[in-house]
Amino acid sequence: QVQLVESGGTLVQSGDSLQLSCKFSGNMADYGTIGWFRQAPGKEREGVSCISIESGATDYKDSVKGRFTVSTDKGTNMVFQQMNNLKPEDPATYYCAPAFNTSCHWYLSPGSYQYFSIWGQGTLVTVSS
Numbered sequence: 001q002v003q004l005v006e007s008g009g010t011l012v013q014s015g016d017s018l019q020l021s022c023k024f025s026g027n028m029a030d031y032g033t034i035g036w037f038r039q040a041p042g043k044e045r046e047g048v049s050c051i052s053i054e055s056g057a058t059d060y061k062d063s064v065k066g067r068f069t070v071s072t073d074k075g076t077n078m079v080f081q082q083m084n085n086l087k088p089e090d091p092a093t094y095y096c097a098p099a100f101n102t103s104c105h106w107y108l109s110p111g112s113y114q115y116f117s118i119w120g121q122g123t124l125v126t127v128s129s
Contacts, residue, residue: 002026002118004096009123016086020123022079022096028053028072032102035070036081037113038092039122045095045113049081050104059104063089086127093122 008020020036028034035050048061049070058070069082079096097116099107106112 002098004098004118004120006094006096006120006123009094009125011126011128012086014086014088014127014129016127017082017084018086018125020081020083020094020096020125022081022120024077024079024096024098026077026098028074028077028098030100031098032100033104033107034072034079034096034098035104035107036068036079037095037097037116038090038125039095040092043092044111046110047108047112048094050107051079052102052104054102057104059108061108083125086125088127088129091125091127093124095119095122 003025005023033050037045037047039045048064049068051058051070067085071080
């Protein structure tokens, strides 16, 4: 059973940077893509970043492009998300999740979270203005 443990979330100020980490217990090579979702109170879970495990190609939700960077360390089975210039619209609980689907376009599409069965506990990011 794959397990995901996210960490790094905390309270920061608007404009600050933060790096989230995710420890992935399975074999990352068994999956096509991995990345990060977030869910703010009262809102649907949404994909914000995605990386192809084989090619390393990345894609992002439009509102975080240029600010967030997703990466993996296959040797340690870790997934990271560097978040720069955090904005008031970024606070949420952030989750990493793997997918067999190799398409980041699909990964980031609205409602894709419904097709994911493995979730960690998430890590909370709060941004003060």
